[in-house]
Structure formats: C-alpha cells, structure tokens
Amino acid sequence: MLTAEVLINLPSPRFNQAFSYSVPEHLSAQIEFGQRVLVEFNRRLLEAYVIDINEHISGEVKPLLEILDDEPVFDARLYQLALWMADYYLSSVPQVLNTIIPGSMDKKGPVEVMARFTAEDLPEVIHREPQVEELLQELIAQGGLKLPDALKLAGYEELMALAQQGLIGMVQKYTAYRPGKDGYVYELAELKEGLEEQMQKRAPRQAQAVKYLRENGPTDQVTLEGIIPAASLKTLLKKDYIKLVRKKPEITPGTLNLTPEQNHALQEISIAGQQGSFQEILLYGVTGSGKTEIYLQAAEEMIARGRKVLVLVPEIALTSHLVDIFAARIARLAVIHSAILSSERYQQFKAIKKGEIDLVLGTRSAVFAPLSGMGLIIIDEEQENSYKNEETPRYHAREVARQRGIMEGALLVLGTATPAIETFYQAVSGQMGMLVLENRPGQAQLPEIIIDDRRGEPRKDSRFSLSPLLRGKLTEKIASGEQSIILINRRGYSPVTICRQCGTIFSCPSCSVALNYHQDRRKELCHYCGFEKEISRCCGKCGSKYVQQFGYGTQKVEEEIKNLFPRAQVARLDMDVSQKRGQRQDILDRMKNKSIDILIGTQMVAKGFDFPHVSLVGIIDIDNMLSIPDYRAAERCFQLIVQAAGRAGRALLPGEVVIQTFNGDHEVIKYAARQDYFNFYKHEISSRRILEYPPFKEIMRIVISSSREDQADRETGILKELIEEIIDATETDLDILGPAPAPYYKIKDRYRYQLLLKADDFWLLNSIGRQILARRNEFNARLELDINPVSII
Numbered sequence: 001m002l003t004a005e006v007l008i009n010l011p012s013p014r015f016n017q018a019f020s021y022s023v024p025e026h027l028s029a030q031i032e033f034g035q036r037v038l039v040e041f042n043r044r045l046l047e048a049y050v051i052d053i054n055e056h057i058s059g060e061v062k063p064l065l066e067i068l069d070d071e072p073v074f075d076a077r078l079y080q081l082a083l084w085m086a087d088y089y090l091s092s093v094p095q096v097l098n099t100i101i102p103g104s105m106d107k108k109g110p111v112e113v114m115a116r117f118t119a120e121d122l123p124e125v126i127h128r129e130p131q132v133e134e135l136l137q138e139l140i141a142q143g144g145l146k147l148p149d150a151l152k153l154a155g156y157e158e159l160m161a162l163a164q165q166g167l168i169g170m171v172q173k174y175t176a177y178r179p180g181k182d183g184y185v186y187e188l189a190e191l192k193e194g195l196e197e198q199m200q201k202r203a204p205r206q207a208q209a210v211k212y213l214r215e216n217g218p219t220d221q222v223t224l225e226g227i228i229p230a231a232s233l234k235t236l237l238k239k240d241y242i243k244l245v246r247k248k249p250e251i252t253p254g255t256l257n258l259t260p261e262q263n264h265a266l267q268e269i270s271i272a273g274q275q276g277s278f279q280e281i282l283l284y285g286v287t288g289s290g291k292t293e294i295y296l297q298a299a300e301e302m303i304a305r306g307r308k309v310l311v312l313v314p315e316i317a318l319t320s321h322l323v324d325i326f327a328a329r330i331a332r333l334a335v336i337h338s339a340i341l342s343s344e345r346y347q348q349f350k351a352i353k354k355g356e357i358d359l360v361l362g363t364r365s366a367v368f369a370p371l372s373g374m375g376l377i378i379i380d381e382e383q384e385n386s387y388k389n390e391e392t393p394r395y396h397a398r399e400v401a402r403q404r405g406i407m408e409g410a411l412l413v414l415g416t417a418t419p420a421i422e423t424f425y426q427a428v429s430g431q432m433g434m435l436v437l438e439n440r441p442g443q444a445q446l447p448e449i450i451i452d453d454r455r456g457e458p459r460k461d462s463r464f465s466l467s468p469l470l471r472g473k474l475t476e477k478i479a480s481g482e483q484s485i486i487l488i489n490r491r492g493y494s495p496v497t498i499c500r501q502c503g504t505i506f507s508c509p510s511c512s513v514a515l516n517y518h519q520d521r522r523k524e525l526c527h528y529c530g531f532e533k534e535i536s537r538c539c540g541k542c543g544s545k546y547v548q549q550f551g552y553g554t555q556k557v558e559e560e561i562k563n564l565f566p567r568a569q570v571a572r573l574d575m576d577v578s579q580k581r582g583q584r585q586d587i588l589d590r591m592k593n594k595s596i597d598i599l600i601g602t603q604m605v606a607k608g609f610d611f612p613h614v615s616l617v618g619i620i621d622i623d624n625m626l627s628i629p630d631y632r633a634a635e636r637c638f639q640l641i642v643q644a645a646g647r648a649g650r651a652l653l654p655g656e657v658v659i660q661t662f663n664g665d666h667e668v669i670k671y672a673a674r675q676d677y678f679n680f681y682k683h684e685i686s687s688r689r690i691l692e693y694p695p696f697k698e699i700m701r702i703v704i705s706s707s708r709e710d711q712a713d714r715e716t717g718i719l720k721e722l723i724e725e726i727i728d729a730t731e732t733d734l735d736i737l738g739p740a741p742a743p744y745y746k747i748k749d750r751y752r753y754q755l756l757l758k759a760d761d762f763w764l765l766n767s768i769g770r771q772i773l774a775r776r777n778e779f780n781a782r783l784e785l786d787i788n789p790v791s792i793i
Contacts, residue, residue, distance in 0.1 A: 003020050088399070147170070203235070209236060259439070289441070447656055451661060455664070490553040571598075
C-alpha cells in the first residue's frame, strides 16, 4: 500500500510539517506529487497538498479520502521554490503554494457526497440510521454520489445530520475550464486518396467540412463551427481527418539594426547566457535607449539554444503594450496577468506545463510560471513597487526571480532607466554586472526639461491646475498635430474637502484619510476601504454651508483641459478607467493611432510606453511625493519624473517636458530635470548611509492593529518588550524605532501602530520574526511582519 506525505492547507507555520496518509487501492493509480487531496484532520475534512509518495507503510495511518485534481498543480521545482519562500518571507509553505498555484486552477466542480465509513462498517451504520439505508448502500456501491442524486434518496436535513455525525462528507473536486475558441483553427490532416469521395456518399456534412478546409486552408474555430454541425466536426477530429490547433502567429523577423551601445550590451548578455550558471546583470539605459530590442534579440537567441525565457513587467497596461511587440517575433508566447479570462489563463498554464511555450510575458505572478529549462529571466522596470506582494507571503518578484535563476542556472537581466537604489549599489559594488546605454538610437534625443516654478504666480493663474507655460505648450502641440501626456499622480476630482468655517477636513469614518471627491459618480470616496457617500453640502461638525474642495486629480485636470481645448481629443487613463474591461487597451490603441491629442493619467502613463508622436509631457503637482514620510520618497519622486519625461521625443519629433512645482530649487527636482541619475544616486546613498537604511541595513516593519486604539498601543509595547528579551538572550546588535502610530493611523476601522527594526544581518531579523510568529497567539491584536518593505507608511 502507498503512503502519501501531505501538507494540510492551513496558514499556520505549524502546518509546514507533513502528515502521513495511506492511499486506498482505488486511488493508488491516480495519486501524483503536487495534487490536492481531501483528508480527515482532527475530525475535520480539509484539503492538503501531496509532497511525497512512498511505497511502504509503517504503522497504522488514516486513509486519504479523495484526490481533488486530475493532474498536479505544481512540480518538484516549484515546491522547492515554495520552501525557500516560506523560509525567507516568514510564511507557511501552504500559504506560498496557494500563491504559486494560479487562480485559474481553482475552479470547483459540483458538490459530491461521499461516505466516511467503509463497506465493512455498512451494516452497523444502517442499523444506526435505517431511514437512509438506500442512500448508505448507494454511497458504498457507487463510491459517492452527486448532491442532486443523494437528495433523491434522503432529505437535506437528513444529509446534514449524517454530516454532523461524521458519516458522510461533502466534497468539490477541481475541474478544468472549457477551452476557449479564440486563437484556435481547424486544419486538414493528410487524407487517403479517394476518402473524400467516399465521405460525400456516407457523411455529406463531414465531406463539406473537408472540402471547405481544402479550399480555404486553416479556418478559425468559431467560423467553421458556424458552418458545420459540431457533431460532424467532433467525428472528424476523432478519426484524425482534421486537427484543432492553436493559430500560428505571423512572425516578422527582427530587422532593427542595433547601435554600437546596444550591440555591445547584447554581446555581453549573450556571453553570460552561454555560461549555464546563474548570473545577474543590470541593464541601465536612459529612457528610449532601446532596451526592449535587446530583450527581444537576447530572448530569440536563448530560445534558439533550446531554453525558455521569462519576461516580467510591472503593469498590466505595459503587458498589453509589449505583447504586440513580442508576438510579432516569437511564435510560442504566453501572457499571464489578472485581466485575462480564467479560461484563457488555464489554457496558458497547460501549454506552459507541456513545454509548448518558449517565452512567458506577464506581471508579478508570472514569476511562478511552470517553465522548465529556463535560460533567461528579464525584469523590465525592475525598480517598480508593484513587483512587491502586499499580502502574506510578502514576496518581491525580483527576489523570487533571482532564486529561480539560481535554481535553474539562468541569467537574470534587470532593465531600467532609474534603478532601485539597492540594485545600483549592488552593481557599482561588483555584486552584479552592469551594462550602460547612454543614448537613444538614431536621431532621437533626450527631451528638454523645463522646471516651471509656480511660486509668485499671479492669482488669476493659480486657480488653474495648468500653468500659463504648460497651457501655451499644449496649444502649440495641438496646432502642429503632435500628442501630449499630462501626468497627475492622483485620481479622482479633488482629494480634500474642507469646511471654510471651522476647518474640518471631511474624512473617512473608518480610515484616517481624507475623502476624495469623484465627479463622475458625484460621490466622496475612500481609496483605502471603499467607503462612499453623497457629496457634502454642509459641514457635519458646525453645520456651515461654506464647504470647498481643494486640490486636483485626474478628473479635474481632464475637465479643465476639455474646457481650454474644446476641439482637442482628450482621454484619461487611471485606475477608475482601467477597471472597465477593454477600456485601457482601447485608449492605448487610440494613442498609437494618433486619435488622441492629450492623454491625462496617473503613473500608469509614465512607464514603458512608446508613442512616437508624443512630443510634450506635463508633470503636475509632483511636490506632494516629496512630503511622504517614507525614506524612499525622494527615490520614487525622481523615478516617476524621469520615467514620465521619457515618454517624450522617442522618435524624430524633439521632446519637451514641463515640471510644475513649488519647490523648483529642491535637489531631487533639479537632478530629475537634468535626468542625472548618477548624481542623484550619490546624493541619496549618502543619506541612506547616515540614516542607516537599505542597502546599509536590513529592516523589518511590524504593524500591530486592533479595532481598539488602547489595545493596539498596549500590545505594541508588549511586543517591544518581547523583542528586547530576544535581543538580550542572543546578545545581538539591533536598533528598534518605535513604538509609534503608523503614518496612516487608522485603516478599515483598525488602529495601527508600528515598530521598525534595523540590523546588519537579514537572517537575524528573520529569526526574530519567526520567534514573534511562534508566540503570536499571546497577542490580542493583529501582527503584520514585512522584511525590507517597499513602504513604511
């Protein structure tokens, strides 16, 4: 008899331990590593992951009850990755496996009723429950029943009573999605001579399908199924007279000539990729320097060697932008991101697993694609915060990709115009290679950047979100038929509503943040918990009607521009718009087709897009980023300005950038205006060294939250005492900042306090975190631990 070692799918670290279950004979031929199964644990029916199968059994163990998957949902390599992630990110292995397994594999089938007793026990059970004898006999005879069939033999209350006694269980197996029809074609197989004539006599509809394919070639699945009955096509497929295959994309051979800089970078990447061992390279190139073409040619070369490629991008919008570019050059391509239908993601997962895909392109979760034989991993815009998962396990895709590269012996290329400070520090200190692209290809030049300081501006102009200079530039661009992008990194209409009488700021009742007015919905919204209310006409505190909205977001800027330029084609791209299915892609297509004159948006318009007719970028209200209480605030501000500026002048048209600011002499603004990353880095790394932040220290942020303010405060003090006990016992050097209220003090009706721990050694913080989690039941508040967080607010 076989024994399966399983991990119970519960989040506690205690379930990192495997439990043994015997495999019943009728399941022994189906059981595989990486499947989900149903087991009884502490008198509960729970799901578990199979992580080992042994031939021999020692002692008595419970049998597993059911196999829930037709095939494994993870392989041995992804399981090893899960073990590393659980250790590194202070998580449990089941939590990591839940993250690794794509959501498209979680579709449940119909409810089934199964017996939790054996055939030997049947007489005794019937004696106890004679009123449902027929049901009990059928459960043993059939090995289980669909719920509707079980309800024909017993009432619902009777089933519930049997379940409470532990005599039956309800289970839902995982099931596959039906294959989507988009992207598939029917094509004709080789037929014996004379077969078509025979079919015309015996099966005329089948003969019609064969004739259609012979005359028209491969035909879209939807088209042919609209002409020929499904039964006829099914018969032809069964007889192997026709095939249903993925549509082969039209591939355009790469014809772009590389500049000497690009060619040198590609050669170095090629040499590193041939080593067959893990290496890491930072590809640091100014915006528009042709990094994408290097990615493509490096990928083509790696695929020609028989190895797979993974490309990660930070935004869904950027994924769709790059799909067209990559799909034109690489035939066996799969795309993974959350906006794709679950059925399509399921088909992509199956194709990747079967080895039918050479290159996977996707957002953060694509780092878990079941590619085997990876030779190259590319992370575009490696500095982006969206690569960090903000829920347990709090992984960073860059770190996970690095670990996959180590496991696979693959080359990791990090591409960006504005590297993360930690990444650039590793590069200049020799911990990874670095390749530099200082120029744009051809005649394209970096844009001219103007700092438009609005201090001292006439009052008549200050009421506009656009300065006179930017309004004038937009007028020129519209007249010349060129495109413009306006960046305002705040969605909604107005971020703050204030009572002019008593000074009250209208805030969310569940969060310590101001309500943001959205004019399209005529409501005030909280961007943290989703609370919404009708627009305020008077102050809830003093009753005054002197209520005014201050500040501006994308909606207000859009309204102002449409009023200023009524004949211009204006569009907005932010989270509110992009949530509408197909809207984001439509806007991007219209930008490519030059159907939009001015595009207004949040930071999603600043990353990676290549619109050759954009010659002006306006950056509005960037100063607010510099006042965020986070040690990465200056870095993020610099990166956003430079990335946004990089959208201008990417082809033959010269580019201009206007940075509107009230801090024109701020060092970060001046470095960004010169696009001087190296001197910004020297300025920033000096501050990090003095303040002892990464890369000079490892940090762990602990957030303690409770629905009661006094409890959150008290529990934070107790936690600090526990940490000090751990430090005293190990005699280690550790700095503790706090306890203190978190910058966002209240979110979703929970009061938040935080501690910040600094140490030289990552594994010291990891060890302290594990000791805290081992005793988390001693606390009456929620604990969130994050090592090297991307934000401390």
